[in-house]
Amino acid sequence: MRLPLAAVFLSLATSAAAQTLPPLTGPAPTTVVSPEIARASHALAAIWRPLAGPATEAGLTAACNGAVDDMRALDNAMPDQLNAAALAALHPAHGIVFVPAAEDPSDMFAFPSSDLTWFASGLGKLVAANEGTGEVSLRDAEGHAILITLGHVAGHAMLRLTVPGGDPITYVGCAATVN
Secondary structure (H helix, E strand, O other), X not given: OOOOHHHHHHHXXXXXXXXXXXXXXXXXXXXXXXXXXXXXXHHHXXXXXXXXXXXXHHHHHXXXXXXXXXXXXXXXXXXXXXXXXXXXXXXXXXXXXXXXXXXXXXXXXXEEOOOOOOOOOEEEEEEEEEOOOOEEEEEOOOOOEEEEEEEEEOOXXXXXXXXXXXXXXXXXXXXXXXX
């Protein structure tokens, strides 16, 4: 059984340009989670690409060039048998792909690029979300604490990733992984 990324790609075919990610919609989760966690899960559900320059329209568009191709490549690399070892080996070429689990929105598949060596690919868990500050805390597939701040700039979804022992990295949301 493969992750539902293939179906997601059909909805992404229109554009890989930076966009505002959609609000939480769809069926109610089968597991009870806080509304803040559910909304944070939906807001994270995207491919996020690093922003190398200023947050101008041209810079945001440039950051997203190739994002859908990266998601297709990740989906093509998805093994038929999903297990922790197989998921740990999956990395997009650039950025981070987040896909919430259908049954529980606090369960989040995260696939960081291989340069984020401290961030493990696979099934993680959203553990806290603060809508007032945009702060989200998750545990990656190896249980490491990952701190993220969500926001918007000029109508584009943005993410600031706290890097252990380093400067934060800013990402732009390029294409959603859920409708």
